[in-house]
Every structure is written in C-alpha cells, then in structure tokens.
Amino acid sequence: MSGSLVDAERVDEADRSDAANGAAPAFEALLDELLAVRGATVAAVADGGGVVLAARAADEAALLRTTDVVTSALAAAAALTGLLEDGAVGGAGRSAVAAPRQVMVNLDDGPILLAPLTASDHVLVLALASEADIGRARFALKGILARSAKASGA
Amino acid sequence: MANLEDVLAGLWAQLPGCRVAAVVGMDGLLVERHPSVAVGAALGSAPGGDELEYLAADLTTAFTLVGGELSKQLGSRVDELVALGESGGYLARRVDANLFLFVVVGATADLGVVRSSVAGVCEQLAAEFA
Numbered sequence: 001m002s003g004s005l006v007d008a009e010r011v012d013e014a015d016r017s018d019a020a021n022g023a024a025p026a027f028e029a030l031l032d033e034l035l036a037v038r039g040a041t042v043a044a045v046a047d048g049g050g051v052v053l054a055a056r057a058a059d060e061a062a063l064l065r066t067t068d069v070v071t072s073a074l075a076a077a078a079a080l081t082g083l084l085e086d087g088a089v090g091g092a093g094r095s096a097v098a099a100p101r102q103v104m105v106n107l108d109d110g111p112i113l114l115a116p117l118t119a120s121d122h123v124l125v126l127a128l129a130s131e132a133d134i135g136r137a138r139f140a141l142k143g144i145l146a147r148s149a150k151a152s153g154a
Numbered sequence: 155m156a157n158l159e160d161v162l163a164g165l166w167a168q169l170p171g172c173r174v175a176a177v178v179g180m181d182g183l184l185v186e187r188h189p190s191v192a193v194g195a196a197l198g199s200a201p202g203g204d205e206l207e208y209l210a211a212d213l214t215t216a217f218t219l220v221g222g223e224l225s226k227q228l229g230s231r232v233d234e235l236v237a238l239g240e241s242g243g244y245l246a247r248r249v250d251a252n253l254f255l256f257v258v259v260g261a262t263a264d265l266g267v268v269r270s271s272v273a274g275v276c277e278q279l280a281a282e283f284a
Contacts, residue, residue: 132191134183135179135185
C-alpha cells in the first residue's frame, strides 16, 4: 500500500496498564499483516473499553477517523453481545443466537471490522476503504487470527 | 501459502474465453477476483465490480438452495454448479465449507477444460486452507 505509514500508540490514558504498554510492540507484526490486506486503511488493537493501544494506518486522517469511532463501535458491539447473551433476541430468557465473533460497522467512509483477539480482552480493529473489500478482509482476518491463536498457544 | 490473487490469475490465464475468476465466501461476499475491477473494465469483457458482487451473492443463494434439497435427493453434497447460455456460462465449485470458486466464461470456452482446471485449483486451495 502506498503512502507513509503512521504508527500510533495512544498514551492519553493515565492509568494505562503495564500489560498494554508491554503488548504494543507485540502487536506490530500483527498490525503490519492486517494493514497489508488490500483495501485496509487502518489496523488497530483496542482494549475492551475502546482505548486504542496500538495502530497502523496508511494515512493519519484515516487513523483519526477510526480511533474516533472505535469506542462507540465497541460499545455498540458490546451491547449487541449482551443482548444476545441475555437471550433477549430468542425470548423467554433463552439465547437463540451465539454471541458474535465479529462485528462490522458500516460507515460512510468505509466499513470497520471488529474481532476479539483470542485469550485476551483486546479487540482487533480493521478499517476498510470500501464495502467491496469486506469479503477479502474477513477472509484474511480469519487466517490471521487463527495463526495468532496458534502462535500464542491458545 | 499461495497468494489467492496469483492463483486466480493463473487460472484465468490458462482458460481461453475466461472473463473472470473469483473466490467467494459462503456468506455471499466476494473475497478475491481476477482480473481486478480496473483491469476488467479496461479489457471490456469482465463483469464490473457491482455486477460481480450481485452474481456472487446469487450464486451463494443457488449453492445454498441446491445444497439443501438437492443434496438430500442425491444423498451427497452438491459441489459444483454449472449454468450455460448461448453467450457463455458460469461454473461454481466448492473449495471448502466456507468458500467457493467461480468462473464466468464466454461461448468459446471448452467446458471440459474449465471443469478440470477449476477442480484442480479448488483442490489446491482446499489443501492450503485446511
């Protein structure tokens, strides 16, 4: 992908954990791999609260746009997950649908995929240039997550 | 692992009359195609971006429908769909539980060659994705 790569590690959270500090470098290879997917504009790792721990982007504007919506997107995903786990969809307190393993938020400037990293509360965030990239990105994400889980022994 | 785009480019190049070769998820989303939208438009023979996405979604529906009742009738899974018309045809073949490969060919294509080539590529991809 052309354009300068922008690395970002948000450090405005005063109580950012040591684990997160230590985790950021470990995410570099993962983020590089994600950003290499054709159509990807931003690759990031966020914690469960929506704080972006590490990110890579093709350009800074895309990075800012994505980090701005990650918190809201994760909140929406968490709400949906809660809804499904509570069984509200299935009714009578029984869950008819399993909790989502991936959530997509479709925005005017391109979709964002959110997928939990195995064995942690971290979430992978992948912003895409257009809807036409969703299939390719989902397929790549699946492979990358599987390899990541295998490498971490999860 | 082989690059999916390269695999599709190889298949497209070895099939005379092939307009486009693509891999689609069973959710109906196009994963990869060759030639790309831009190159396809320049060549003038490949379906456009939106056109191919509709086709991919329709083929997924066809696979799902045929794979349901017809699979029961046949007693085994439906792995390949072929649709032929005067000006060409489609061939879609299952790669694994999550993906299928399809090609759009012109009227001059040799169906036997298309079938064997697509089957070979599907086996290769299935082995790599396993």
